Amino acid sequence: MPDQKPASVIVFDVNETLLDITTLEPLFTRLFGDASVLREWFAELILYSQTMTLSGRYAPFGALAGGVLRMVGANKGVAVTDEDVAELKSLIGSMPAHPDVAPALRRLQEAGFRLVTLTNSPPSPAPTPLEKAGIADFFERSFSIDEVAKFKPHPATYQMVAEALDLETDDLCMVACHLWDTIGAQAAGCQGAFLTRPNNNLIEVQEVPQPHYLSDDLADLAEQIIAGNGR
Structure with a gap:
């Protein structure tokens, strides 16, 4: 107690x-050929949300989610489109x-x-x-x-x-x-x-x-x- x-x-x-965020995995499989990239993206999303707060700045979580997806794509040489970001946000909401x-x-x-x-x-x-x-x-x-x-x-x-x-x-x-x-x-x-x-x-x-x-x-x-x- x-x-x-x-x-x-x-x-x-x-x-x-x-x-259940594992329902986002098909998007990451389609983009990167690897469902486990979901975990990399989510960890980076948390890192940068907390970084914004520690820096005295703020951006909505959804905007950061899309931006971090593009960043992970750039790191892996994958072009993330506006449609991909829209799909991510739709999946997160469902x-x-x-x-x-x-x-x-x-x-x-x-x-x-x-x-x-x-x-x-x-x-x-x-x-x-x-x-x-x-x-x-x-x-x-x-x-x-x-x-x-x-x-x-x-x-x-x-x-x-x-x-x-x-x-x-x-x-x-x-x-x-x-x-x-x-x-x-x-x-x-x-x-x-x-x-x-x-x-x-x-x-x-x-x-x-x-x-x-x-x-x-x-x-x-x-x-x-x-x-x-x-x-």
């Missing part, structure tokens, strides 16, 4: 945590939920937690990616870092959620399959719940904050959160 007061709100990362998502969200709701999302992606018109994935009704609010023009894991992103809900950050538990997200959330005062989806693992270094909850299955992670917060 975390050495802090129980959380009342569970905050979910969206891309890869709730929604990713399905992982199979373990809906049961876990329902269990947390039944346990009395409030559920919200916090994403690096900008707000999108209806139907939103969560609506398309069939899970929007689980969440009372969906937050975008676009409101503070800083990408996670900047502390302002987690503070924004707490302030909007008239709470403190230690009322929140951040669920993400990216360790940089739980590290940032914990540094801001939240609980951290780390979901080890494929290609996402712990960094076991003494100075690196370890998550309060850890699992490779969201349903199991939900049960840990429920038990750890005395529900």
Whole structure:
């Protein structure tokens, strides 16, 4: 059990945590002949989003996604067209939920937690990616870092959620399959719940904050959160 007061709100990362980014693989196979380039592109996207925040600058996540795709293409000698970028953005907006998502969200709701999302992606018109994935009704609010023009894991992103809900950050538990997200959330005062989806693992270094909850299955992670917060 975390050495802090129980959380009342569970905050979910969206891309890869709730929604399955492997559905983007066919685009990368077509462009580069290698589906694994998806992981290279995504890592570069996170790197440059965080670089923008550290540099005091901001560009929407979707614009960066397209720009990074062109950069990866240039690195590999592949011409990425406007149509390719448009396809990427369309696919990102239509990713399905992982199979373990809906049961876990329902269990947390039944346990009395409030559920919200916090994403690096900008707000999108209806139907939103969560609506398309069939899970929007689980969440009372969906937050975008676009409101503070800083990408996670900047502390302002987690503070924004707490302030909007008239709470403190230690009322929140951040669920993400990216360790940089739980590290940032914990540094801001939240609980951290780390979901080890494929290609996402712990960094076991003494100075690196370890998550309060850890699992490779969201349903199991939900049960840990429920038990750890005395529900």
